[in-house]
Amino acid sequence: MVAKRGLGKGLDSMIPEKIGNISKEEKKTEPNNVSRETLININEIEPNKSQPRKNFNEDGILELADSIKQYGIIQPLILQKKDKYYEIVAGERRWRAARAAGLKKVPAIIKNYTTQEIMEIALIENIQREDLNPIEEAIAYQNLISEFNLKQDEVAERVSKSRTAITNSMRLLKLDRRVQQMLIDDMISSGHARTILPIEDGDVQYHIATKIFDEKLSVRETEKLIKNLNKNPISKKQEVDNSIYIYKDLEEKIKRIIGTKVTINKKSKNKGKIEIEYYSEEELERIIDLFENMEQ
Numbered sequence: 122m123v124a125k126r127g128l129g130k131g132l133d134s135m136i137p138e139k140i141g142n143i144s145k146e147e148k149k150t151e152p153n154n155v156s157r158e159t160l161i162n163i164n165e166i167e168p169n170k171s172q173p174r175k176n177f178n179e180d181g182i183l184e185l186a187d188s189i190k191q192y193g194i195i196q197p198l199i200l201q202k203k204d205k206y207y208e209i210v211a212g213e214r215r216w217r218a219a220r221a222a223g224l225k226k227v228p229a230i231i232k233n234y235t236t237q238e239i240m241e242i243a244l245i246e247n248i249q250r251e252d253l254n255p256i257e258e259a260i261a262y263q264n265l266i267s268e269f270n271l272k273q274d275e276v277a278e279r280v281s282k283s284r285t286a287i288t289n290s291m292r293l294l295k296l297d298r299r300v301q302q303m304l305i306d307d308m309i310s311s312g313h314a315r316t317i318l319p320i321e322d323g324d325v326q327y328h329i330a331t332k333i334f335d336e337k338l339s340v341r342e343t344e345k346l347i348k349n350l351n352k353n354p355i356s357k358k359q360e361v362d363n364s365i366y367i368y369k370d371l372e373e374k375i376k377r378i379i380g381t382k383v384t385i386n387k388k389s390k391n392k393g394k395i396e397i398e399y400y401s402e403e404e405l406e407r408i409i410d411l412f413e414n415m416e417q
Contacts, residue, residue, distance in 0.1 A: 157230070158228055158230050159228070159229060159230075159231065160227070160228060160229070161200065161207055161226060161227060161228075161231075162225065162226055163216070163219060163220060163224055163225060163226060163227050165206050165207055166198070166200065166206065166207045166209060166216060166229075167203075167206050167207070167208055167209070168208075168213050168216070169208055169209050169213065171236070171239060171264070172209070172213055173240075173243055173244050173253060173257050173258070173260065173261035174213070174252055174257055175257055176254060176257070176305065177213075177214065177217060182214065182217050182221055183221060185214065185215070185218035186221035187222075188218075189218055189219055189222045189224065190222045190223075194219060194224075194227055196212070196215070197228040197229050197230050198211065198212035198216055198228070198229040198230075199211040199212060199229070199232055199242070200229045200230070200231050200232070201231070201232060201239065202233075207229070207231070208239075210232065210234060210239050210242055210243065211242055211243060211246045212229075212246075214252070215227070236268075237268075237269045240261070240264065240265060240268075240269075241265070241279055243261075244258075244262075244265070244280060245279075245280055248280060254304070254305050254307075255290065255293055255304055255305075255311045255314070256293060256301050256305050258290055259290045259293045259294050260294065262276055262287055262290055262291050263291055263294060265279075273287045273288060273291075289315065292315070292318055293311070293314055293315075293318075295318060296314060296317065296318065296326060297323030297324070297326045297327050298323075299323075299327045299330070300314065300317065300323075300326050300327055300330045303331075303334065308330075309330050309334060312340040313330070313333050313338075313340055313343055314330075316340055316347060317329055317343070317347070319347070320347070325350070329343070329346065329350070371385055372384060372385050375395070379397060379408060379411060380407075381397060381399060381400075381404065381408065382397075383395060383396065383398070384398075
């Protein structure tokens with residue numbers, strides 16, 4: 122028999138199990154404190170700004186929207202009343218799908234939580250559904266620790282993970298930003314990322330991460346690569362530096378043409394993206410006009 126999966130005390134303890142429209146816990150409270158499932162206008166609902174999940178798969182949202190059109194929302198959203206709107210405590214993915222499905226109202230339970238409880242519930246729900254990428258999860262742990270002065274073992278207890286798992290997750294935030302983005306984009310795995318961590322130089326980290334993606338290296342092959350790098354760090358560093366100089370040179374050339382900051386981010390051997398910054402609507406229009414004139 123497979124054991125039922127759970128995290129810490131789980132959402133069941135923070136969002137009580139319901140009997141009909143009233144929970145077991147709420148039956149013991151005074152009538153005016155009873156939280157009942159109700160229908161809320163979807164336009165009166167806003168997402169939680171502290172939601173740890175920042176990336177939502179649009180295809181998955183549309184698939185859920187199709188399911189909602191057929192069967193409705195099976196599990197109600199958990200909301201908290203603010204001044205002029207309701208804030209989502211749990212269920213942002215369902216809310217997004219409901220909007221895509223064209224629903225005017227959604228079933229919800231209105232509860233009152235502290236800011237810390239809201240963050241914990243959102244984190245637990247996403248971990249249980251495996252919805253967070255490794256960086257989102259690490260940032261969520263870091264926010265709980267920094268904002269509420271929790272220790273790593275206290276966070277571990279709340280989400281039913283080992284203290285080591287929390288530590289290893291948060292170590293990923295020491296990676297170069299470009300490497301973190303590659304992890305978010307699923308270009309490298311968490312195993313690859315942990316192998317790169319002992320390297321302190323961000324440019325070298327990024328160089329190795331790109332090599333992993335380009336050559337489809339396994340974690341074991343990456344470990345061998347790191348060992349060879351440690352034996353001959355100078356030549357590898359020079360190789361990275363040369364690559365950096367080439368891209369910096371190209372960035373300056375484009376900057377002189379466009380007249381604003383340009384960043385080239387290499388993602389793979391022959392692919393990448395160019396970011397062009399603008400600081401006002403007028404400047405954006407100027408850049409667009411510049412490109413249009415180039416076509417003539």
